[in-house]
Amino acid sequence: MKIAILTSGGDSSGMNVAIKRFVEYSYEKNFTPYFIYDGLEGLIDGKIKKANYKDVRGIICRGGTIIRSSRSKRWFDKEYRKKAYENLKKQSIDALIILGGDGSFRALNVFYKEFKIPFIGIPATIDNDIALNEYSIGVDTALNVIRSAIDDIRDTASSFSRAFVIETMGRECGYLALISAISNGAEMCLIPEMSYNLDRLKEKYLKEIKNGRNYFLAIVAEGVKKTEFIKEWFEREIGFESRITILGHIQRGGAPTTIERLRAVEFMSLALDNIENNPNKIVTFCDDKFILRNLEEIINSKYSLPKKALEIAKPLMGLDG
Numbered sequence: 001m002k003i004a005i006l007t008s009g010g011d012s013s014g015m016n017v018a019i020k021r022f023v024e025y026s027y028e029k030n031f032t033p034y035f036i037y038d039g040l041e042g043l044i045d046g047k048i049k050k051a052n053y054k055d056v057r058g059i060i061c062r063g064g065t066i067i068r069s070s071r072s073k074r075w076f077d078k079e080y081r082k083k084a085y086e087n088l089k090k091q092s093i094d095a096l097i098i099l100g101g102d103g104s105f106r107a108l109n110v111f112y113k114e115f116k117i118p119f120i121g122i123p124a125t126i127d128n129d130i131a132l133n134e135y136s137i138g139v140d141t142a143l144n145v146i147r148s149a150i151d152d153i154r155d156t157a158s159s160f161s162r163a164f165v166i167e168t169m170g171r172e173c174g175y176l177a178l179i180s181a182i183s184n185g186a187e188m189c190l191i192p193e194m195s196y197n198l199d200r201l202k203e204k205y206l207k208e209i210k211n212g213r214n215y216f217l218a219i220v221a222e223g224v225k226k227t228e229f230i231k232e233w234f235e236r237e238i239g240f241e242s243r244i245t246i247l248g249h250i251q252r253g254g255a256p257t258t259i260e261r262l263r264a265v266e267f268m269s270l271a272l273d274n275i276e277n278n279p280n281k282i283v284t285f286c287d288d289k290f291i292l293r294n295l296e297e298i299i300n301s302k303y304s305l306p307k308k309a310l311e312i313a314k315p316l317m318g319l320d321g
């Protein structure tokens, strides 16, 4: 069986670990592995090549994706999807594995309905915004990048008696902000999924200042779109000089953590164990187990943030815990 892999949407650390496992485990199972370079764009343009052991030498510790990624406008046009199909037929590819977010899964679902190329999807996005799935490749590494940045910001924030507003990525999802705020002892956490009460936070902060607090760390998810406003609020209402740090794309990079590597290997193992006889599924991670789910189930559900974490973080939003 000839199986091709592509990475699609935002890259995330750990994709390379999964790619290495893909090549090595494919050969172990007597499949022939292929790479599709540049995501869906490369599939349209026929950038497909047989993969060898030497292609994955030394990549386990590298962030990003050696086969690169893309977002593709052309994919929405059937004419280009047909081109993609013809490219796969030319090389007699039987099935696809895709690493990406739900956009990428939808992309292959449409493709399957039209051309019957079976696929398995593996969640890979720092946003961690896939329904019925608690973990996506890239998340643990992104959280560690954020942790390290916050540790450094704390040094300067405490030395200068300032408030720092730290913006995390995640599109409309506040997962990275929520977990980072709890695990790094932030004073404020704003995420798009939750309301917040600045008056109550003000009351609390002013009391804390009286008791000796001399700096603040506020984690604001990009989806809230209030980073600048919160900086000004600290200056106006709390009387603290403030600075903004937008963490940006550094959250997508870095050497994959140990948890990342282990999970990436397990995601890929389950994908290859099922690609032949149980395809058109997404591998998900729930309650410490890897489970295959139908895409429809995922598309028709909404992702949810961990309830315990939300309870713990409520006071950081000015809400009752």
Ligand SMILES: Nc1ncnc2c1ncn2[C@@H]1O[C@H](COP(=O)(O)OP(=O)(O)O)[C@@H](O)[C@H]1O
Pocket: 008, 009, 010, 040, 070, 071, 072, 073, 074, 075, 076, 100, 101, 102, 103, 104, 105, 106, 107, 108, 110, 125
């Ligand atoms: N509903 C859809 N139907 C077909 N293709 C889609 C759909 N949504 C997204 N795609 C394709 O998948 C690509 C990756 O999706 P995107 O949402 O950017 O990233 P992610 O996979 O991380 O969610 C898009 O650039 C587009 O080409």
Ligand SMILES: O=P(O)(O)OC[C@H]1O[C@](O)(COP(=O)(O)O)[C@@H](O)[C@@H]1O
Pocket: 009, 010, 011, 101, 124, 125, 126, 127, 169, 170, 171, 222, 252
């Ligand atoms: O790399 P770009 O195009 O600037 O996109 C930034 C976006 O990509 C992400 O880093 C990852 O998003 P996806 O995994 O859904 O592609 C988001 O957190 C962020 O909003």
